[in-house]
Amino acid sequence: MDSKAKNPTTEPEAKKPRRLPLGCTLRRLRGWRLPVKMMQTIFSLVAVVCEELVEECYNCSALYYFEFASCSAFLLCLLILYVYCTDLYETLGENKVQNL
Secondary structure, rough: OOOOOOOOOOOOOOOOOEEEEEHHHOOOOOOOOHHHHHHHHHHHHHHHHHHOOOOOOOOOHHHHHHHHHHHHHHHHHHHHHHHHHHHHHHHOHHHHHHOO
């Protein structure tokens, strides 16, 4: 038999992950995790907007803390969605994402 002859592969080709527009993939956030993360992002944005609607306060230190916490939560939720829903997860590697 010729040693250069190739046998057909028995493994099926792996399917490419389903992609959404703008290069997004749902590979990492499946099931209930994606809607929950989207709701967290929306609620933190609503909190930032509500805080900005306050025109007058007597003790503003609590309001400033709420502003910092809600804005930080919104930015962190956006970062998590971006990392898990794009190819950045594979680029960074699972260990670096877990440490981050």
